[in-house]
Amino acid sequence: MAQIGIRGVRKSYGKTQVVHGVDVDIVDGEFVVILGPSGCGKSTLLRMIAGLEEITAGEISIDGEVVNELEPRERGCAMVFQNYALYPHMTVAQNIGYSLKVAGVPRATRDQRVLETARTIGLVDFLDRKPGQLSGGQRQRVAMGRAMIREPRVFLFDEPLSNLDAKLRVQMRLEIRRLHQRLRATSVFVTHDQVEAMTLADRLIVMNEGHIDQIGTPSEVYGLPASRYVGGFIGSPPMNFLDVTVGGDGGHVVVGDGQHLSIDPAIGAGLVGQTVEVGIRPEHVTVGHRAGGSTLTAAFDFMEDLGAGRLFHGRLGGADFIVHSPEHRPPAFGEEIPLHIPRDAVHLFDPQTGKRVAAQPVVQAAAA
Amino acid sequence: MIERTPILNVATHVIMFSGLLLLLVPVWFAFVASTHTMQAVNAIPPEFLPGDQFFTNIEAAWTRADFATKFVNSMIVAVGVVVGKVAIAAITAFSIVFFNYRLRQLAFWMVFITLMLPLEVRIVPTFAVAANALSPFQVLMNLFGITALVEAVSGVRVELNWNLLNSYTGLILPLVATATGTFLYRQFFLTIPDELVEAAKMDGAGPIRFLRDTLIPLSKTNMAALATIMFVFAWNQYLWPLLVITDTANFGVVVVELGRLIPDMTTTGGGIPEWHTAMAATLIVMVPPLLVVVLMQRWFVRGLINTDK
Numbered sequence: 001m002a003q004i005g006i007r008g009v010r011k012s013y014g015k016t017q018v019v020h021g022v023d024v025d026i027v028d029g030e031f032v033v034i035l036g037p038s039g040c041g042k043s044t045l046l047r048m049i050a051g052l053e054e055i056t057a058g059e060i061s062i063d064g065e066v067v068n069e070l071e072p073r074e075r076g077c078a079m080v081f082q083n084y085a086l087y088p089h090m091t092v093a094q095n096i097g098y099s100l101k102v103a104g105v106p107r108a109t110r111d112q113r114v115l116e117t118a119r120t121i122g123l124v125d126f127l128d129r130k131p132g133q134l135s136g137g138q139r140q141r142v143a144m145g146r147a148m149i150r151e152p153r154v155f156l157f158d159e160p161l162s163n164l165d166a167k168l169r170v171q172m173r174l175e176i177r178r179l180h181q182r183l184r185a186t187s188v189f190v191t192h193d194q195v196e197a198m199t200l201a202d203r204l205i206v207m208n209e210g211h212i213d214q215i216g217t218p219s220e221v222y223g224l225p226a227s228r229y230v231g232g233f234i235g236s237p238p239m240n241f242l243d244v245t246v247g248g249d250g251g252h253v254v255v256g257d258g259q260h261l262s263i264d265p266a267i268g269a270g271l272v273g274q275t276v277e278v279g280i281r282p283e284h285v286t287v288g289h290r291a292g293g294s295t296l297t298a299a300f301d302f303m304e305d306l307g308a309g310r311l312f313h314g315r316l317g318g319a320d321f322i323v324h325s326p327e328h329r330p331p332a333f334g335e336e337i338p339l340h341i342p343r344d345a346v347h348l349f350d351p352q353t354g355k356r357v358a359a360q361p362v363v364q365a366a367a368a
Numbered sequence: 369m370i371e372r373t374p375i376l377n378v379a380t381h382v383i384m385f386s387g388l389l390l391l392l393v394p395v396w397f398a399f400v401a402s403t404h405t406m407q408a409v410n411a412i413p414p415e416f417l418p419g420d421q422f423f424t425n426i427e428a429a430w431t432r433a434d435f436a437t438k439f440v441n442s443m444i445v446a447v448g449v450v451v452g453k454v455a456i457a458a459i460t461a462f463s464i465v466f467f468n469y470r471l472r473q474l475a476f477w478m479v480f481i482t483l484m485l486p487l488e489v490r491i492v493p494t495f496a497v498a499a500n501a502l503s504p505f506q507v508l509m510n511l512f513g514i515t516a517l518v519e520a521v522s523g524v525r526v527e528l529n530w531n532l533l534n535s536y537t538g539l540i541l542p543l544v545a546t547a548t549g550t551f552l553y554r555q556f557f558l559t560i561p562d563e564l565v566e567a568a569k570m571d572g573a574g575p576i577r578f579l580r581d582t583l584i585p586l587s588k589t590n591m592a593a594l595a596t597i598m599f600v601f602a603w604n605q606y607l608w609p610l611l612v613i614t615d616t617a618n619f620g621v622v623v624v625e626l627g628r629l630i631p632d633m634t635t636t637g638g639g640i641p642e643w644h645t646a647m648a649a650t651l652i653v654m655v656p657p658l659l660v661v662v663l664m665q666r667w668f669v670r671g672l673i674n675t676d677k
Contacts, residue, residue, distance in 0.1 A: 052566050073572035085563035089585040098581070099571035146571070 002063040002076070002153035002186050003028045004049065009058035011044050019044055020210040021058065029184045031177075035197040036207035037233070043158055045207070046190045050156050051075050062153060078147035079156040083163055084139045086131040086146075093118070093127040096145045113149055120179075121145045137168045144179070155180075157189040161196060173199060194234055198222070206230050226356050228349040231279045237311060239279040240321050243351065246271040253278060253346075255296065256317030262294045263346050267358060276357060277349045282311065282324040284345035293342040298323075300331035312337070402426070402648035409644045421644065429649035433625040434617075441536075442603060442621040443656070448540040449602035450595045457549025457594065458587070462579055464550075465557040466565065476554070482547045487608055498538050498612055502528035534615045543602055549594050556590045557583065592667040600657045622653045 004026040011019040019041040026032050034042040047053040049060055051072035059066055067075050078099075086095050094101075097114040105113075118124045121141040131139055140160060147155060157176070161169045177200055180187055191197050197204055198218040206214045206221060206229075214226035225231035231239040244253035244261065250268030252260045253276065261278065289295050298321050300314030312323040312331060316339075323339060331337060348357040401409050404419040429435070464476045487494060497503060506528045509515045519525050532538030560583070568578045584591075606623050613619045629649050631641030 050566075050570065052569065072566075072569045077570070079567070079570045081563045081567060083561065083563055085561065085567035087564070087567075087582055089582070098573075102572045102577060146567075150571075 004154060004186065004188070005059075005061040005064075006045075006049070007059045007061075009045070009048060009060060010056045011041070011048060011053065012056045017056075018210050019048075022212055024205060024212065024215060026186060026188065029186055031180050031187045031189065031200060031202045032205060033189045033191060033197040033201035033203075034205045034207060035191060035194060035233075037192055039209075040207045041210040042190045042192075042207045046156055046158055046188060049075075049154070049188060050077050050079050052079075076153035077156055078150050078152035078154070079158060080140075080143045080147050080160040082159045084131070084143040086139060086142055088131055091128050091130055092123060092134070092142050092145075095131065095142055096149055099146070099150050117145045117149045120148065136164050137172060140164060140172055141175075144176070148179075148183070152185065155185050155187040157187065157191075159191055160189075161191070162193070169196070176200065194236065198234070206233065208233075224356070225279070225347060228277060228279060228354040228356075231347055231349070235281055235283075237282050237322050237324065239281050239347070240316070240319070241349075242278050242280070242317050242319050242321075243275065244278050244317070245275050246273060248272070252294070256319070259296045259317065260294060261296060261341060261346065262343050263348065264343060267348060271348075271357065275351055277351045279347040279349060280341060280345055282322040284342065285323045285325070286340045287312075287323065287325045287327045287337060288340060289338055290340040293340055293345075295338050295340050297336045297338050299334050299336050301333055303330045398647045398650055401643050402651055404644055406640060406642055406644055409647075410640055422648070425644050425648035426652065429629065429645045429652060432645060433622075433629055433649055434620075435622060435625070435649075435652060437618070438620050438622045438625045439656075441619060442623070444536055445539045445543075445605070445609075445621060446599050446602040446656075448536065449543045450598045452540060452544035453549045453598045454591055454594055456544060457553045458579075458584070458591075460550045461553030461557050462575075462583065465554055465560075466575070466578075479547045479550050482545070483551070486546070487542055491607065491611065494542050495611055498532040498542065500528070501530040501532050533612055534619055536619070538612050539609055539619070539621070540602075542608060543605060549598070552590060552594055553587065556587055560586070589667065592664050596660055596664040599660045603657050626650060626653050 006022055006024045006026075009019060009022045010017060022045060034045060036042045044053060048055050049062075051067065051070060051074075055068050059068060061067060062075060062077075087098065090098065093111075093114050096117055097110045100110045100113065114127070115124070118127055121144060123138065123141055123145065126134060126138060131142065134142065140163075143160065160176075161172055164172060173196055176189075189197075189200055201218055204214075204216060204218055204221045205212055208227075208229045214221055214230045216224075216226075221230060222234055225234065225239075228241065232241070242255055244255050246252075246263075246268050247254045247260065249265065250263075250270070250272050251265040252262045253268070255261055263278070296316065298314045298316035300312050300323075302313055304311040304313070309324055309326050310328070312325060312327070314321050314323070314331070314337075349355065350357050397414075400415055400418050402425050403422040404415055405421050408415055408419060408421075460479060464472060464479075500506075506515075506526075509526065509528075515526050532541065564582065565578065568582060573581060604623060605621070606627065609621045609624050610627075613621070613624070616624070626646075626649050629642075629646045631643060631646060
């Protein structure tokens, strides 16, 4: 169990900087998920915590001790890799017990602990098999057992589920969550899959091009995205974005085709006449007229049936617009349908910086 | 894929069997020759079927060439070359692939270039070095005036001398120092995924531990392949032992000794060539490499079927 402090951490390969100054504190026993598209520097950050990459600038500490110059084995971290990285020539038992063997733990103790770990991950019957004879999910469990047996201060997961098929992924996700509930070890999990991130995380770190865009609980990140990027990345289907101008008194914005969309006047007041970008989640829009908020019409072309709901694809104010609705009737091609958009479903973003425009700055949930 | 090409099938088989015949006929004649008396072997037309003198000839060849000693020598040289080669190849490739240091690529290419300089090409300088393995250092010391300095101070003239002629070391070392194995190992090590290296690091295994616990067990089939090739290579060496060993009674190897049995003007002195003993000796000399290949082949197959990956 440990807390991790990351201060001003940067990483460059030659002249290319891939991580541009990251500050975050991870609390003892917390499950933190770093989410971002490939190439955003999330794996690099994780590998810097593990000690597999040198830290170009800044400082990483575990339990208050700066670990920048420590070898991976001295940091007390265990890591689960994307393609498991099991030793192909060793049996499951040898794989799990290898770190203890290296550490010089006597045979009897080692066997005892391997057995305990195997019981936890449900692989007691497979201890004599080689990794080549196991299924993907079983290999993944061996990789987790190998990390667990060391009783590490920190668990690091580098996209461990991305090589599994969809069903197994859900199952392993739950197992990881259950494991964390029991062991309560500080965990850092890297993924590009938002569902995985939302379901596992106590706190989410959303990364974009080497920067942290937002840190917060899954509902904070979903409910109050700190930037246009976060809004578009979290949620499926993604947020709709419209370029608009703030109108009259700041209580509404004017969409491309002249329709009015009401917004919080407290935010709009200072922006009258300016161009902003609004983001509206497809699932917050309802079809038909309602009281409160605003009603706009959009032209729809077709519908996708997801079973649990339907996605209506159309255009609003010159931009593509998607509505997630339980409505059954497919639209005629180009049919104009009235949409109700509540005021608090409208997120405003600065078109230049992409940052959220708010009456008060969004409280970043970073524990200082 | 379904293929119905009976004519092509017949043709390929004809080619295959004629190739086989081409390879086996000389061996067959060697065997036949080793089973007849001197008169029968030299008779015209030649015999095509084996006679009854096989064991007599084998015994004659064995004693005449003093194979009892020579076999031990050859075995020491071949095993020495195999062990040295595998060890050096594994370590150099380990260094080149898994460590990041300046001039690493240069080091690799320097090693690689030795492939273009087999022993036969550099035989004269190699012999000079074998005659005194420390002579390069002597030259350097002379060049930088260290010899003169030491002589001026202590009055002793430094003469470094380490003679490798007529020794197992002299037979083995020059054959070990080539790049074949390094290259083979490098190619194999490059296929080891980075994550495996990192997993070992996370598990606390240092480089030597990683080499011992992971790389060497994983490269077993590689090692078997390299060992087989190098054993046959070292066993069949002729030119180098011929040069470096003058004390043939104690340090001679079988292949050189076999060469002495092959009849020519110097051995027969114009008499009747003794092909029957020469061929019997040939058969004896062929056995160890043949055995190694046959035994190791099972390893290859096992390695291929039960792939660890």
